[in-house]
Amino acid sequence: MDSATSKLISRLYWLVTFCLLVAVTAMMAFWTPREETMGDVQKIFYIHLPTAISTFIVCFVVFVASVMYLLQRRSWWDDVAFAAAKVAVLLASIVLLTGMIWGRSAWGHWWTWSPRLTFSLILWLLYVVYLMIRPSIESSQRRALICAVYGVIAFMDVPLVYLSVKLLPDIHPSSIQLSPDMRTTLLAWFVPMGMLVIGLVVTSFKINRLHRAISEPVEEEVDEPRLVPAGGNA
């Protein structure tokens, strides 16, 4: 595939994603019925839940890429993990913010130490740390290794965090009664959200690859053509 076609495909992808996002937003705003007790604020739920689920999936991508890096030691996997971690933090931030907005209108406080808010906060912290430690490690190999181990440990920590926050007193709605129209809107939101997440991870990955190519050029030799291809281990 030449670069012009791939550029076209990527533009098309983003255009479709954007249109779908506009469509589901409109659907949520104008078509979906208002919930009685919460009012319009309840509609934030249609963003909140798909984002939360995407966060777990992206964290899982970080985990898989980290394991693969530990097994193969190829920078490709480190770039995948880093890309996914960036998106994970973005999504976790959205989950945290939408959760706080919900909490503000439901309970009157921006912050309560309810199990799920606490869970979102710890999850957010876990992956923000992943991003923050990267620049402070100079050697790219060391950085990749530390982050890979951390990516594995952090993901293993997620279920434990989930279990432990349950020991806190709960006021979060555990299940919400949705009308069929509401359910349709919720399901519709998953489509652009999924596309957005995949698009962001792929784009971020490409940027990482470019960045690496610029900062650490693989030494090419003019006189001797027998260069070992980058990452070409059997």
Place this chain on the structure above:
Amino acid sequence: MNRAIRHIALLTLKDLRIEARGRQTIGLVVVLAILIVVVLALGLGPGSGSSGLSATAILWVAYLFGGVLIFEKTMAVERYDDALAGLLLAPIDRGSIFAAKLLANLVLMFTLALVVTPVGIMFFQFDLSVAPGGFALVMAISMIGYAAIGTLFAALTSSTRLAGGLLAMLVFPVTLPVVLVSTRVLANLFEHNVSIGGSGLAILIAFDVMFLTASWLVFEIVLEA
């Protein structure tokens, strides 16, 4: 098996012997931990720590920071003059190196707790007499998981600059569930007389088992870097 145990004992005793000779780590760590307790006691004001929850939380802050320093120091011993390469060149199982380092770290952490806990109890008039055994058990189980994570990440970060801040950054967020659960369990124990057995303790044990296994598996990969 016997051979592995002999190697682990040999390696652990070596760490403790070096520590006994210099007493660089434990002195530093104990003073730091007492300092933390004093700062919190003054910051929170008198009488604030009398509930089980805040007393254990304050002790945890002291243990966490003291622990990071311990992990860092015991690993620095291996990095000076690359003594670690000497260990890696010996025909021993690399898991033994992890196990020994973990044991040495735990001995130092328990020593720290032995000194700092009475100090904390004294400052906060925290009555431990209801269930001293339960307190010790919960804290000990929690520290094992914490030390497993700490030992692993200390091996990873010890060769980088900024190792100190970095190690704390890596270890603290992962350890949050341990702190959360153990403070909850102990608060229930001291305030409502709820026994420590139950889901809380199960989470702590699960944490230990998961991270002991993971650290042990990953440690060899980490060392071959």
Place this chain on the structure above:
Amino acid sequence: MTGRLTIQDYETRGAGRSLRLATSAETAASSPAVRAMSVHKVLDDRPILRDLTFDLPAGCYATLLGANGAGKTTLLRLLSTLTTPTRGELEIFGRSARKQGAMIRAGIGLIGHQSMVYRDLSALENLIFFGRLHDLPEPSVRAMDLLEFVGLVDRAHDPVKTFSRGMVQRVSIARALLHEPRLLLADEPFAGLDAPSADTVERLMAQLNEQGMAVILANHDVRQSLRLAERVIVLRKGRLVLDVPSGDVSAEDVLAEIDKR
């Protein structure tokens, strides 16, 4: 660990016995000390070593030359099984470096850039500790024998941190020899040593080689290397560019080969 071993103890327990350094009977076995077959090492997508193929017979004294970053240290780390080849096969005394790392480690000694001993322990404590890790039957006797060999018996109980650079290097050599290796790897062992210390280390290594131990010496000083070793291997940008008996080349040729672009 054990009770303190005094020099008097040591003397009554058999000083002056001939020091066993390498098991010469085994050395005579047919398998070469090193056999590298198209070995590649890629670190973080960067080729560090490319397509190395060479054999070194048991008991030979080879020197490894090359500019900084040519891959000398990485090759020594591969030979000491601290790391494994990305591709290709590496055999040390007929054993695969990939699969039989622990067995190979029992037969090699490494002298690195750093001493690989604990500065807070005494020379003797260090040697006894490492001797036990190697499961030696009598680590303290062996440790004293080696301290005598490197001429540090009178400082046996002093912590290594009080030693001069040259003395530390001698402890490091003693540590590398504890388990009677058949192959000694030395990564720039003369770096940072004053002339007398460097001379001592040079003589120790020659003596070991005479007793049948294969020696691979990574070095900067081309003339010194040519004088010491019987075989010269030159690396440039991770490739093997010269592998000849040292009598067949002049220092100028080797230098030119190292510098060639």
